[in-house]
Amino acid sequence: MIKLFYHPSPNPLKVALFLEEAHLPYEMIPVDTRKGQQHAPEFLKINPNAKTPAILDGDIPVFDSNAILLYLAAKHQLFLPVENDQNKAQIASWLMFIATGIGPYCGQAVHFKRFAPEPKEYAVNRYDFEAWRHWNIIEAHLKGKAWMVADTYSIIDMSLWGWARMIPVILGDDAWDKLPNTKRWIDSINARPAAQRAEALKTQHEFTIAVDDAAKRHLFPSNARLGL
Numbered sequence: 001m002i003k004l005f006y007h008p009s010p011n012p013l014k015v016a017l018f019l020e021e022a023h024l025p026y027e028m029i030p031v032d033t034r035k036g037q038q039h040a041p042e043f044l045k046i047n048p049n050a051k052t053p054a055i056l057d058g059d060i061p062v063f064d065s066n067a068i069l070l071y072l073a074a075k076h077q078l079f080l081p082v083e084n085d086q087n088k089a090q091i092a093s094w095l096m097f098i099a100t101g102i103g104p105y106c107g108q109a110v111h112f113k114r115f116a117p118e119p120k121e122y123a124v125n126r127y128d129f130e131a132w133r134h135w136n137i138i139e140a141h142l143k144g145k146a147w148m149v150a151d152t153y154s155i156i157d158m159s160l161w162g163w164a165r166m167i168p169v170i171l172g173d174d175a176w177d178k179l180p181n182t183k184r185w186i187d188s189i190n191a192r193p194a195a196q197r198a199e200a201l202k203t204q205h206e207f208t209i210a211v212d213d214a215a216k217r218h219l220f221p222s223n224a225r226l227g228l
């Protein structure tokens with residue numbers, strides 16, 4: 001059975017959604033990143049990058065959310081519309097856009113808005129601007145479309161959903177008013193039973209909520225250089 005190394009945050013949620021949609025049997029293994037469990041030597045053997053998610057498929061480790069989605073989709077021939085070159089190109093382009101743009105810029109926007117010490121105006125401005133720029137590209141792409149690629153629900157929608165759930169946290173409470181196509185799209189995923197089961201995974205374990213000084217030492221090891 002697949003082992004899903006999980007924390008209730010955007011990247012692991014994408015993989016949980018795939019596993020639920022595909023009805024693949026899996027065991028959720030909690031990794032409490034606020035307690036530093038991502039740095040445990042046993043976990044580093046599965047994900048040397050010390051982040052969630054990762055999976056063990058039998059004895060095969062796979063890490064990085066988008067790599068896991070591709071691996072599982074290709075292995076099970078599910079949610080991967082690559083029948084023609086047009087669709088192949090779209091899948092590759094949007095997956096990389098999410099992996100290198102949406103994910104990192106949204107993550108850094110939240111980091112600087114919520115966790116960075118002052119002065120931070122320059123960094124907040126840059127990452128908020130870039131996060132908005134990326135979501136506005138998605139918003140324009142989803143105009144008149146139900147799904148991101150090939151008129152069908154795919155790993156691209158699942159990958160994007162992980163971060164889209166967090167849009168009010170990333171961009172502000174009124175952000176949905178400015179992203180109506182993206183809101184229509186996420187509502188249709190949120191209504192899916194698999195999405196609700198993926199969201200409910202967090203109730204299976206008491207994950208640490210507080211981001212106190214101890215948690216920050218685990219999450220942001222770069223702070224140590226500044227004596228923070």
Ligand SMILES: N[C@@H](CCC(=O)N[C@@H](CS)C(=O)NCC(=O)O)C(=O)O
Pocket residue numbers: 007009010011012033038050051052053063064065066103218219220
């Ligand atoms: N590129 C990686 C990023 C993974 C990532 O940043 N995971 C976060 C949760 S969304 C995490 O584990 N954070 C804890 C840490 O950075 O120590 C992916 O897509 O899986």
